[in-house]
Amino acid sequence: MRFVFKTDYDQDIRLLKHSGYWWSYGVLLALLIAFPYLVGSYLQSQIVFVFIYAIVGVALIILTGFTGQASLGHAAFLAIGAYTAGFLQSQGMSFIVYFPAAAIITGAVGAMVGFPALRLSGIYLVIATIAFAFIVEEILARWESVTHGNEGMRVRTIDFLGQPIPRDSDAFYFLCLLVLVGSILLALNLLRSPTGRAFIAIRDSETAAKSMGIDLAGYKVKSFAISAALTGMAGVLFAHKMSFISPEMFTLLLSIEFIMVIIIGGAFGVHGAVLGAIFIVMVDPFLTTLKDDVPVLGASLATTLGMAPDAAGKLKETMSAIGSAAGLKGAIYGLIIMMFILFEPYGLYGRWLKVKLFFQLFPLYKKATFKRQKTYVKSERNR
Amino acid sequence: MLDFIQQLVSGIALGCVYGLIALGFVLIYKATEVVNFAQGDLMMLGGFFVFTFIGLIGLDYWLGFLFAVCAMAVFGMATERVLIRPILGYPQFSIVMATIGLGYFLRSIAGMIWGTDDLRIETPFSSGVVKLGDLVIAHDKLSVIVATVILCVVLYAFFNFTRMGTAMRATSENMLAAYYMGIPVKRVVSLIWAISAAVAATAGVLLAPITFIHSNVGLALGLKAFPAAVLGGFGSIPGALIGGLIIGVIETLAGFYLPQGWKDVAPYIVLLIVLLVRPHGLFGPSMRKKV
Numbered sequence: 002m003r004f005v006f007k008t009d010y011d012q013d014i015r016l017l018k019h020s021g022y023w024w025s026y027g028v029l030l031a032l033l034i035a036f037p038y039l040v041g042s043y044l045q046s047q048i049v050f051v052f053i054y055a056i057v058g059v060a061l062i063i064l065t066g067f068t069g070q071a072s073l074g075h076a077a078f079l080a081i082g083a084y085t086a087g088f089l090q091s092q093g094m095s096f097i098v099y100f101p102a103a104a105i106i107t108g109a110v111g112a113m114v115g116f117p118a119l120r121l122s123g124i125y126l127v128i129a130t131i132a133f134a135f136i137v138e139e140i141l142a143r144w145e146s147v148t149h150g151n152e153g154m155r156v157r158t159i160d161f162l163g164q165p166i167p168r169d170s171d172a173f174y175f176l177c178l179l180v181l182v183g184s185i186l187l188a189l190n191l192l193r194s195p196t197g198r199a200f201i202a203i204r205d206s207e208t209a210a211k212s213m214g215i216d217l218a219g220y221k222v223k224s225f226a227i228s229a230a231l232t233g234m235a236g237v238l239f240a241h242k243m244s245f246i247s248p249e250m251f252t253l254l255l256s257i258e259f260i261m262v263i264i265i266g267g268a269f270g271v272h273g274a275v276l277g278a279i280f281i282v283m284v285d286p287f288l289t290t291l292k293d294d295v296p297v298l299g300a301s302l303a304t305t306l307g308m309a310p311d312a313a314g315k316l317k318e319t320m321s322a323i324g325s326a327a328g329l330k331g332a333i334y335g336l337i338i339m340m341f342i343l344f345e346p347y348g349l350y351g352r353w354l355k356v357k358l359f360f361q362l363f364p365l366y367k368k369a370t371f372k373r374q375k376t377y378v379k380s381e382r383n384r
Numbered sequence: 385m386l387d388f389i390q391q392l393v394s395g396i397a398l399g400c401v402y403g404l405i406a407l408g409f410v411l412i413y414k415a416t417e418v419v420n421f422a423q424g425d426l427m428m429l430g431g432f433f434v435f436t437f438i439g440l441i442g443l444d445y446w447l448g449f450l451f452a453v454c455a456m457a458v459f460g461m462a463t464e465r466v467l468i469r470p471i472l473g474y475p476q477f478s479i480v481m482a483t484i485g486l487g488y489f490l491r492s493i494a495g496m497i498w499g500t501d502d503l504r505i506e507t508p509f510s511s512g513v514v515k516l517g518d519l520v521i522a523h524d525k526l527s528v529i530v531a532t533v534i535l536c537v538v539l540y541a542f543f544n545f546t547r548m549g550t551a552m553r554a555t556s557e558n559m560l561a562a563y564y565m566g567i568p569v570k571r572v573v574s575l576i577w578a579i580s581a582a583v584a585a586t587a588g589v590l591l592a593p594i595t596f597i598h599s600n601v602g603l604a605l606g607l608k609a610f611p612a613a614v615l616g617g618f619g620s621i622p623g624a625l626i627g628g629l630i631i632g633v634i635e636t637l638a639g640f641y642l643p644q645g646w647k648d649v650a651p652y653i654v655l656l657i658v659l660l661v662r663p664h665g666l667f668g669p670s671m672r673k674k675v
Contacts, residue, residue, distance in 0.1 A: 071477045117656065120663040123476050124419045128614045129659055131607070132652035139649045253607070257484060264481055328492030328500075328599070335492065338485025342478050343470055375473030 014193040016186075033178055037171040046169055049242055051275075051282045052177040053235050058262040058274025059184045060231035065260075066268035067197065068224040069204030070118060073256045074130030077137035078229045080251035082107045082236020087156045087246060088147050096159045096166075103237045104230040111229020115222035122207075134256060141248040153247030156240045168242050177238055181275075184231050188271050191227070200224055261334070265341050267348025276349040284337070288330060296320035347371065386518055391640045392633060397525035399632020400532040401594075404587040405609035406616065406624035407535065408580040413618045414543075415556045415576040418468060418479050422487035423584055424606020429490055430456045430585030431597040432498050438505045445507055453585045460581025461574050468577070469570070473559075487603070495599040503597040509590075524593040531590055535583060536625050543621065552576060556619075608635070611655040617665030627666065630654070 003021065007013050017023055037045055057075060064070050082103045089099035114133055121129050141148045148154060159166040159173070166172045191197045199220045202210035211217055240246050258281060266277025300317035304310060323329070345352060351371065359366045408423045420426075433455050437448035467486060471479055512523040543549040554562040555572045563569045588597075595601050612631045616623025631651045639647035658666065 065477070071480075117660050121659060122663075124413075124480070124618060125614060125659060125663060125665070127419075127477075127480065128610060129656060132611065132655050135652050136649050136656075139645055143645045257488075260481060264478070323496075328495035331488050331492035332496070335485045335487070335489025339467060339482055339489065342482040342485070343467070346471075346474065346478060373474060 016189055016193075030182075034175075037174050042169060045171075045174060046242075047282055047286060049174055049177050049238075051278045052174075052181045053238050053242065054259070054262055054278035054282055055275045056181050056184050056235035056238070057232050057259050058266060058278050059181075059188050059271055060228040060235070061259055061263050062268055062271060062274050063188055063191065063200070063231070064224055064228035066263060066270075066273070067192065067204060068200040068221065070221060070224060071123070071127045072130045072228075073127055073253065073260065074114070074134035074137075075228075075232050075259045076251040076253070076255035077134040078107050078111060078232035079236040079239060079255070080137060080141060080246075080248070081110055081229075082233030083156075083240035083246050083251075084141060084148055084154070084236075085233070086237040086240045087154045090157060091154075096161050100234065100237055104233045107233025107236065108226045108230030111232075112222050112226040114229070115225030118225060119218050119221055131253065131256075134251075134253060138248050138251060141251070148248070151248060153245055156244050156246060158244075159241050168244055173241070177242075180234055180238060184234070185271055185275075187231075196220070196223065261338060263348075264338065265348055267350035269347070270350050272353075273348050273350040276353075280349065284333075285330070288333065292321070346373065387640075389519060391636050393519060393521055394525065395633035395636030396629060397521070397529055397632070398636055399612075399629035400529045400625075401587065401591060401605065401628070402609045402612040402631050403625040403628025404528070404532045404535065404590070405584065405605055406613035406628050407532075407539065407621065408584045408587070409610065409613040410616075410619060410621055410624040411539070411576055411580040411583065413613075414621075415552045416468075416472065416559075416573050417476065417556065418472070419476065419483070419618070420580070421480060421483040421606070421610075422463075422490060423580070424602035424604075424609060425487040425490040425494075426456065426460065426581050426584035426602070427588040427591070427605065428597075428599060428602030429459065429494060430581075430588030431592050431601070432494055432503075432588075432599075433585065434589045434592060435498070435503050435505055435597050439503065445505075449589050452589055453582045456585035456588075457578040457582040460577040460579075460584075463581070464574050464577035469573070472573070487606075491599050491603065498597075498599070500599060505592050505597070507593050509593055524590075528590045528594070531586060532625065532628075535586065536621060539579075539583075540621050548572075548575070608651065611651055614665055615655055615658055617662075617667040620665075620667040623665065623667035 003019060005012070005019050017026065036048065040048075057079065060078075061072065061075060064072055085103040085106050086099050089102060090096075094102075114130065117129055118126055142151050144150075158168065159176075161172075161176075164172075166176060192201075199210065199215045202213065202215055203217060203220055203224075207217060243250070262277035262281050263273055264277070265280050266273030266275065296317045299320050300313045303313040303316055308316070341348065347354070355371060358370065405423055405427055408426065409420060412418055412420045412423075430452055434448050434452040437443045437451045438445060441448075443451065463486065467482055468479070471482060507524070509523040509527040514521045514523065514526055541549075543553060551562070551567045551572055552575075554565065554567055555569055559569055562572075591601070591605075595605070608631060609628065612628040613624050614627070615630055616625070616627030631654075634650050634654055635647055638650035642650070
């Protein structure tokens with residue numbers, strides 16, 4: 002285990018704590034840059050979705066993980082970003098103009114949502130954000146002069162300074178990677194600034210933060226605005242990637258998927274957003290593969306274990322019938338959420354930290370290091 | 385004017401449905417501070433159980449009703465034991481997510497078992513109307529109104545006047561202190577989940593002739609019942625009923641008088657306005673904050 006002896010404050014807030022970080026993140030970045038030349042076009046497009054989900058995940062971690070404000074309305078922010086891009090593009094603006102414009106507009110809407118959130122907390126905030134998302138969805142469906150209503154809207158290829166960037170090109174991949182790296186750096190930088198520390202103080206105890214002189218209202222609105230603006234940027238990329246947007250793409254289920262990203266990844270660190278996004282996006286192709294392979298595998302396993310061939314054939318049929326049943330994906334999603342909350346409350350990043358600590362402290366690792374405090378007293382929970 | 389009253393009555397009937405589901409939210413919240421997003425799906429499951437007992441096995445309506453409610457009570461207890469008890473005491477949001485996951489799971493499983501078609505059962509309330517002057521109320525809607533009022537009164541009395549109800553209120557106030565006073569907290573929480581699931585099943589059975597039985601009915605109604613509970617102030621039984629009535633009446637009137645599209649949004653707009661003015665709902669307790 003390496004121990005960094007800190008002698009000044011700059012060392013304490015440094016993003017890359019020691020030379021090991023340079024190596025590991027450098028290798029990771031090199032791999033990501035080499036990726037489009039190594040993998041097929043299907044996998045590349047999945048990875049672009051991972052990037053987009055990860056940007057939303059970073060946005061949610063700033064809001065939920067660091068400021069402690071829950072939101073089930075992020076699909077609406079994504080929609081606002083996507084529709085702003087689509088509309089401004091159809092008005093003949095270039096990508097360099099409408100990309101920041103979408104972020105600014107979504108950020109402004111986010112700040113507007115932040116104001117009611119000042120007085121709300123816990124479950125009341127969750128339901129208020131759900132209500133906001135419903136209203137946005139309905140506006141998108143009704144405001145036909147701008148959004149084309151339920152028919153949906155076609156989004157043309159990005160025109161970057163006269164250079165077209167098709168949605169499945171390497172350039173689009175790098176654009177998404179650039180935005181993701183940018184938003185991660187933004188989040189990390191935010192966290193080591195007074196603003197980020199104020200966010201964390203608000204999460205840990207509003208009353209204590211207030212008595213330390215932190216302007217609750219201002220920081221909550223800021224947190225909502227930053228989170229919404231990041232989601233709006235992701236929305237622009239999402240719109241271009243899908244090349245077609247319609248209101249029913251941005252439902253509550255998408256918001257739940259975004260929350261799943263940070264729950265599965267771990268909401269206490271930016272790494273969690275990326276890990277969760279990989280999990281959420283990859284679970285779908287993975288299930289499709291399983292659907293084809295598992296029945297064959299199960300049947301051959303049953304025959305080797307001494308089952309009669311026709312019984313094994315029947316088993317194979319039953320398994321593939323279950324595999325192709327309509328609601329299977331939802332059931333597995335539900336199970337994944339429940340399992341993670343029950344058994345892995347710190348998410349994938351938490352598991353990674355545990356494994357790392359286990360090897361660092363090898364014989365001395367204690368499980369209780371990661372134990373969470375339970376609170377049964379209402380007044381304690383009522384921060 | 386008659387139009388208005390007719391709309392008002394059907395709004396009240398709809399509101400009672402929301403109130404009935406909201407009642408389930410409130411019961412669990414009152415005792416354990418857990419917000420159960422899967423309440424609508426428990427209701428849906430209750431509908432499927434009653435379909436199994438009446439439509440498939442062929443029992444009498446009332447017997448099937450009773451069996452479905454009992455089965456759901458057991459199911460609620462099992463859910464509490466397996467999913468909720470291990471994470472009780474952790475941050476509220478993770479419990480909310482766990483129940484959202486449960487809802488996802490139940491919806492898909494129900495769709496896989498019973499199929500995705502609309503199912504219907506024969507009930508004594510399926511046809512027939514009551515006429516009050518020019519006013520027409522269908523029996524199925526009337527049965528929902530009556531059942532909601534009865535359940536509200538019974539539950540209100542249960543919470544305020546019985547030993548067990550007092551124990552439940554004590555548990556909701558402070559779990560540790562209740563435990564020290566000799567209240568069997570775990571059993572109380574199990575029981576509250578059983579009651580809540582039974583209420584949900586009742587709603588599901590009464591709704592069967594109105595909305596039919598479908599695996600997505602829980603999500604749609606649950607998302608409307610949720611604002612109802614919030615509007616009334618989570619944790620207040622009369623509040624749930626009144627919140628449900630307000631949402632139901634607003635939705636129906638908005639659907640009748642306002643242009644298309646307002647019907648689904650109007651309840652949420654009202655909810656946001658109410659939350660802006662009173663952050664804990666209309667009848668919610670205004671808590672003092674402690675550091």
